[in-house]
Amino acid sequence: MPEPLLEVKDLSVHFKTEDGLVKAVDGVSFSIMPGEALGVVGESGSGKSVTFLTVMGLTQTAKNAVVEGQILFQGEDLLKVPKEEMREFRGRRISMIFQDPMTSLHPLYKVGYQLSEAIRSHQKVSKSEAMEQSIEMLRRVGIPKPDERVRQYPHEFSGGMRQRAMIAMAISLNPDLLIADEPTTALDVTVQAQILDLIGRLKSEFNAAVVIITHDMGVVAEHCDNIQVMYAGRIAETGARDVIYYQSHHPYTWGLLDSIPRLSETDSHERLNPIKGLPPSLIFVPSGCSFHPRCPYAFDRCTAEVPLLLPSDGMHAAACHLPIADKERIFQERMLARS
Numbered sequence: 001m002p003e004p005l006l007e008v009k010d011l012s013v014h015f016k017t018e019d020g021l022v023k024a025v026d027g028v029s030f031s032i033m034p035g036e037a038l039g040v041v042g043e044s045g046s047g048k049s050v051t052f053l054t055v056m057g058l059t060q061t062a063k064n065a066v067v068e069g070q071i072l073f074q075g076e077d078l079l080k081v082p083k084e085e086m087r088e089f090r091g092r093r094i095s096m097i098f099q100d101p102m103t104s105l106h107p108l109y110k111v112g113y114q115l116s117e118a119i120r121s122h123q124k125v126s127k128s129e130a131m132e133q134s135i136e137m138l139r140r141v142g143i144p145k146p147d148e149r150v151r152q153y154p155h156e157f158s159g160g161m162r163q164r165a166m167i168a169m170a171i172s173l174n175p176d177l178l179i180a181d182e183p184t185t186a187l188d189v190t191v192q193a194q195i196l197d198l199i200g201r202l203k204s205e206f207n208a209a210v211v212i213i214t215h216d217m218g219v220v221a222e223h224c225d226n227i228q229v230m231y232a233g234r235i236a237e238t239g240a241r242d243v244i245y246y247q248s249h250h251p252y253t254w255g256l257l258d259s260i261p262r263l264s265e266t267d268s269h270e271r272l273n274p275i276k277g278l279p280p281s282l283i284f285v286p287s288g289c290s291f292h293p294r295c296p297y298a299f300d301r302c303t304a305e306v307p308l309l310l311p312s313d314g315m316h317a318a319a320c321h322l323p324i325a326d327k328e329r330i331f332q333e334r335m336l337a338r339s
Contacts, residue, residue: 003075004031005176005209006055011069013047013054015062020283024050026233027069029309032177037203037210039220039241041256042230045279048213049099051230052179056096057086074176092122095170099182101162105154111138111165112150118169137168141198160191164198171202178203179211184219196223218260221245226315229253232280232290235309239316246335249318249327251295254334289321297322297330 013025025047032038040048053059057078060067071078078089090096098104106114115137116130125133131150138146141164154162163183170178180199184192196212200223203210212220220227220241227244229237229252237250248254255275277294280286286293292302299321307319312327320327 002034004072005034005036005074006032007070007072008051008055009070009072011051011054011071012067013050013059014066016064016066017283021066022282023233023285024282025054026285028230028233028235030228030235030238032209032211034176034209035203035207036226037200037212037224039224039227040211040213040230041215041217041220041227042236043215043279045232045282046230047233048230049181052096052181052211052213056090056094056179057081057083088122091118091175092173093175094177094179095173095175096179096181097163097166097170097183099185101159101166102154104166105162107154110151110153111157115150115165115169115172119172122173133172134168137172138165141165141168141171141202142194143168159187160195163187163191163195167195167198167202171206171208174206175208177209177211178206179213181213182215183212184214184216192219199223217256221260229256232285233282234290235319236291237316237318237320238309243316247316247328248331249312249316249322249324250320251297251322251330252291253318254331255294258334258338289319297326 009029011025011028015022015024028051042048050059054067055071055078059065067079073089073094078086081089105111112131112134115134116127119125119130119133134150135146138149143149143161143164157165183199184195187195196219199210212224214220224241226239227241228235229250231252236252237244237248244253245257248257258273275294280290288303288305289307292298295302301321307321309317309319311317312324
């Protein structure tokens, strides 16, 4: 068996505030294999982005952050890597596409300059060589007339083109792990599909592992091998894509699946079944299972005991107190009701 590219063990990321301790990530463990495409889904505030910002070494510098656990990248614990060495990991070995390219690209510098500076910070090449690489990367991500576009500012790019420029910057050093944080936010449906197809193509071309962070279950349906569902700073369920979509065992996952719009032959305006209530405060997380105040299947044990993320079938695991037979029965009933 190949070794994991990234292995996160019992990671906790808490932030000290005047109102109390914010438990943004609370005991998360998972691994990513070389070449794997992992989808990380959940509502806002579930801990998705903070988990991978910590992998990038971008939360540890906050004075109010308390980070514990291990983040092993090819066997090396990133939480113990000095800041200067961590800069070598970012970009060259791990890259991140942030959800808002307009705030990630500097508005006062031309796109080509920003791309070439990112390249020169990790490679010993001249300015002209770095610019040539920048043009080539823009071409590879599908930006027309890249030799002209490198001389333009971010505001002269459309939203989709800015996202493509961010992808070009992220892959310019051929990283082993590419993290895409809400890569299709604020883009229209057609451009969303193009961006996701591009990430998938580049994954195959560069043989990189990819993480797609999103709140939309539909986004990861065609582009991920495995799915990790997060809620209130913890992993609620994890498993292969088809298992999560067709054999899931957690009520929160069921709620997310119900949020995917589907058109029926008889009703082109099918009503969705939203999850009742709101995600909890990460300062005052409910006792027991943090999802129990919103769960229609909660019982006494759910309010008193934190469920463990236990495997139910191979690599599939769900943190839920319901017996497996009940989980399977309820899920099948819900599937039949929607068919």
